[in-house]
Amino acid sequence: MPNVRPQPAHAPAHPLRWGEPFPEAAHETLANGQMRRNLAHATRTIRDKRLRVTAELPDWEALRDAGAAIKHQVMSELPALLVELERNVTARGGHVHWARDAEEANRIVTDLVRAKGADEVVKVKSMATQEIGLNEHLEAEGITATETDLAELIVQLAGDMPSHVLVPAIHRNREEIREIFAGRMADAPAGLTGEPRELAMAARAHLRAKFLTAKVAISGANLAVAETGTVAVFESEGNGRMCLTLPETLVTVMGIEKLVPTFRDVEVFAQLLPRSSTGERMNPYTTLWTGVTPGDGPQEFHLVLLDNGRTKALADEVGRQALHCIRCSACMNVCPVYEHTGGHAYGSVYPGPIGAILTPQLLGTGTKGSLPHHDATASLPFASSLCGACYEACPVKIDIPTALVHLRGRMVEAEQRRPLPTGWATAMRSAAAVMTSGSRFAVAARAAGLGRVAARGERIGRLPGPLAGWTSVRDVPAPPRQSFRQWWSQHESEER
């Protein structure tokens, strides 16, 4: 496969923190023209679909409000709801496990797979298991995990990291996918073309036997209902149904925040999620199951409740709303930064606007001690122009711009715990001194006008230092000859 190299090129060190700080990582991804074309096409398509189907519902805003309020309620009653969920899953024959972190969750899952004597598992696409690096852990333990979602399969075969929450292979086009299948899928048909239908059918054939014979399946969960113990997975291809229905044992890994209190709440999220996510009125398949049903589906069910930093996020009064996220990915489809840089620039399995507020919180970046230099996740809250498109698109109204600004404050505070001030800190301090007084500001504004002697004509070309990035592609207008205040005093005296 000469043309298909893993993206990113280096194997990630940690699923939530794998690369360079955002500006450096974006430098790499911005140079990948193919990826940018793939992304621009994909995000535009899905964005338009979402707008069409959300406009169709007269009560879309009321649904968003209800979704936001339910999530808020879940967070404030989380201890009781978790215990209620555990009780109801157990009462229906399921087993509930608790995992403080990735390592504990991986160990629990590995032990469960081993106990069934299996060395192979099939997997439903799941962000929670991405986040804990479960596949890599299982592999190290001699267990083969096969991703069964088409995009996840592409990512797994290519040795990539996902670059989107919903469409993890969004950075690849059909020709690249054809090469990946032809080169890495042992039973790929000869003469495979890049036609999406042909590629999908190759995946169907490849996975069919695995589905019919797998003993253990691993999934995530889109939501779980505390009052009934019901768990739900929303999907499109039927690979989810295969995993959730055919094997004898099912292990579901779920973040502790994915709860809803009542069964009735399903009516809200079953409307918000598909329309925000794939831009469909309803995703092709949704499975809901409650513990174990004799004679139908897996007869052994394990639910692993995962913290892995969620309680750190919950402790932050502004940032905790990141836990309201239902992983629809609408924010990345509307984000102009994401559209240009792609998901890999975020260096986390959670890319885009939600990733920029979730990743640093799960890791507790900047919460204590001073910030290490070049901390990749500390750069994430700054990876936004604060345009607000994400907030507008979010089905549960997470105020991502406000959370970004709040987390920027946290990063700056942590940075200031270092012994030496940064250039930014010094600049901001002197700017504050000027901007806290009209008279000092007037002096500064006049001085800016004097600076125009350095400029040729009405604009300034390339500049060194911190403005180099700006002036490499743009001119800067020369400061005006007369500041506004100078004009105003003249104007005022003319009026009199």
Add this chain to the structure above:
Amino acid sequence: MRIALFATCIAETMFPQAPVATVRLLERLGHEVLFPPGQACCGQMHTNTGYLDQAVPVVRNHVAAFAPVLDGEWDAIVAPSGSCVGSVRHQQAMVADRVGDRGLARDAAAVAEHTYELSELLVDVLGLTDVGAHFPHRVTYHPTCHSLRMVHVGDRPLRLLRAVDGIDLVDLPEAESCCGFGGTFALKNAETSAAMVGEKVRNVISTGAEVLTAGDYSCLMNMGGRLSRHGTGVTVAHLAEILASTREAPWEPAFLPRSAQAVKP
């Protein structure tokens, strides 16, 4: 009406033509404009860069400069910037609350209630869409993100522009996508910002407009800088400049477009 002008720090220093045009326009419409001299900045730059503590005294200065509106000194405050009005409405109280200064938060919120972005003042408060302007140029309008999503100016600027005599107003493709400015974002993530403004400018050029307008000079500086560097012949003007322009006192561009020929590769 007696209207206090919040000129905004960036316009005061770099783009006085926007507050000047705001003054001329409102005076032409028969209103009295005042300039509270204690003003400097709303605090947005510090807030959005993460220096929230340093933003507190900046906010305090702003609130003190405009507090007389609470005593009925002026009928309203106007700013030729959606972004700064957005910060006044949505950030100042938050910044004060964060350090536990409830009094400042309350005052900031009260001042914010009297603060309007220019198109809001004209359409909602003064009840105007036709302000008697004359602007015989082909123009395209970029709704800046904060005007659109923080202040929700909606189609007010477009209604005002459509009523301008002689204007040839053309739609901007993908108008609602960000131009890539984002304050210090353009410096901290310069390459990403450059990619964003590149795409925005391609859309602007595709309209064949001579003038690109918006309600924020910060975004116009970004897009205008790129347009100028590439010698596109498109220049920028604030919405206030277009609305202030008349047959008798026509618009004088602050920036002459750098012609394509003048640029050496």
Add this chain to the structure above:
Amino acid sequence: MEAREAILARVHDALARSQQGPAPEVVRAYRASSDVAPGSPEALELLTDRLVDYRARVHTADEAGLPQVLAGLLAAAGSVVVPPGLPWTGLLESLDVEVLGDTPPLGNTELDRAGAVVTAARVAIAETGTIVLDGQPDQGRRALSLVPDHHVCVLRRDQVVATVPEAVAVLGRHPERPQTWIAGPSATSDIELVRVEGVHGPRTLDVVILG
């Protein structure tokens, strides 16, 4: 129970630091139902439109016409799986198709070899083009409507409601039953956002509306 107690303690501690008073009450101002009555011609029309939009095939029949419709749909199937409580098993046995009962349960490979499956449903949602199965004897266990490549679902018209909340109200009477919500045949848009119907689930979905 060590991890359990530790996580619950962390949650309590986090809330003590971040909770700003009680959460606002959940206001459900969204539509609990619509002007379109269950089973009305408008509901059927809407359901049909939505299902067809997602490449399902929709047919209508009365009791007398059902055999002919099913005969047409299953003409090329060869064999058809039936759940244990399907009301139309007798009818299917009169057709030119091998009928496979699921008692005792068929193996996965046997299911995979079957040409089609016929099931009933619990409820259908017109606005979203969704049918919902809840595993009762007329629908069978979940694997039946999953593994055979052709799913024929027979709905009674009074099962068609307009909105998601109306369907959830029906399903909420027995939330513990395993549910499968189906909106069109299996599909993926993972390659360049091009929709391809039929990946792992049945590639053909026929919905017959009865009555």
